[in-house]
Amino acid sequence: MEGGASTLLKVDNIAKTYRKGKPVLRGIDLSVMEGEIVGIVGESGSGKSTLTRIIMQLETPQSGFVSFNGLPVEKSSRKAFYKDCQLIFQNASASFNPSWTIQEILSEPLQSRKKNRLEFIRSMLSKVNLNEAHLRRLPSELSGGEKQRVNLLRAILVEPKLLICDEIVSNLDKLIQKEIIDLLIKLKLETNLSILFISHDLRVVEYMCDRILVMKDGEIVDESTKIVNKFNFSHPYSKKLFKSKSNCEM
Numbered sequence: 001m002e003g004g005a006s007t008l009l010k011v012d013n014i015a016k017t018y019r020k021g022k023p024v025l026r027g028i029d030l031s032v033m034e035g036e037i038v039g040i041v042g043e044s045g046s047g048k049s050t051l052t053r054i055i056m057q058l059e060t061p062q063s064g065f066v067s068f069n070g071l072p073v074e075k076s077s078r079k080a081f082y083k084d085c086q087l088i089f090q091n092a093s094a095s096f097n098p099s100w101t102i103q104e105i106l107s108e109p110l111q112s113r114k115k116n117r118l119e120f121i122r123s124m125l126s127k128v129n130l131n132e133a134h135l136r137r138l139p140s141e142l143s144g145g146e147k148q149r150v151n152l153l154r155a156i157l158v159e160p161k162l163l164i165c166d167e168i169v170s171n172l173d174k175l176i177q178k179e180i181i182d183l184l185i186k187l188k189l190e191t192n193l194s195i196l197f198i199s200h201d202l203r204v205v206e207y208m209c210d211r212i213l214v215m216k217d218g219e220i221v222d223e224s225t226k227i228v229n230k231f232n233f234s235h236p237y238s239k240k241l242f243k244s245k246s247n248c249e250m
Helices: 048-055 075-084 102-110 117-128 144-156 174-191 202-208 236-243
Strands: 007-017 023-033 037-041 063-068 085-088 162-166 194-198 211-216 219-225
Touching (some): 007 048, 023 037, 023 194, 023 219, 037 048, 037 174, 037 202, 048 194, 075 085, 085 144, 102 144, 117 144, 117 174, 144 174, 174 194, 174 202, 194 202, 219 236
Parallel strands (some): 037 194, 085 162
Antiparallel strands (some): 007 023, 211 219
16 A cells, blocks of 8 residues: 555444344454555355445444544434445346436436536546446346446446445456456546455455455454465465465456
8 A cells, every 4th residue: 555545444343243143243343545445255144244234334233333534434424424435236236226217327326416417427437438328228228247337337426435345246257347346446546446345256356455354253354465466364264265266367
């Protein structure tokens, strides 16, 4: 990371237990710096999705807190937080109104922008490899990759500081996966965008992330920063996890 980068997102001692169940999250601490791509990996049931919902204030933890730009995220500050921190889900189709055109879908987060809304959308299309013809289409007329590019564009139209990507390439083929990932990397380089990337795809996180956190049974058990395009993990679980991944390249 560049010298002088400040902490954008900070999660302090987050714990969560569902009724009559074992703890889902235990003492989670993490941070994301400005302009950093941080990956969170772990097997199903490790707590990744619950952590995402707590960061986005969709669930309440038993203990701990989330802060953004040095301030706790509270009810009074959530509107500003949701502008600066955008969440992109795995299933793009589920987040679209199927009766709206892509132009209507992209215009919705810009309601407060009174002038030049369409011109602004048109100027941003090329950033995600879309064109004006896409604006006239319905979601059902798009491919999976096109839908996810629309999803990504809708998120960046409000010029957020942080994107949280929850398994956003899991349902795409390898070629389209790489296209979406390379778009994210390009956006990060162009705008100093921070990204928290949650995935079970170890190849993807190794390819795109500056730092990787490994979750197991509701805890972060390991962390590694990329040095000369390589990560080195110390925990036996992490070593086993990454040793078992596919050897094919992004």
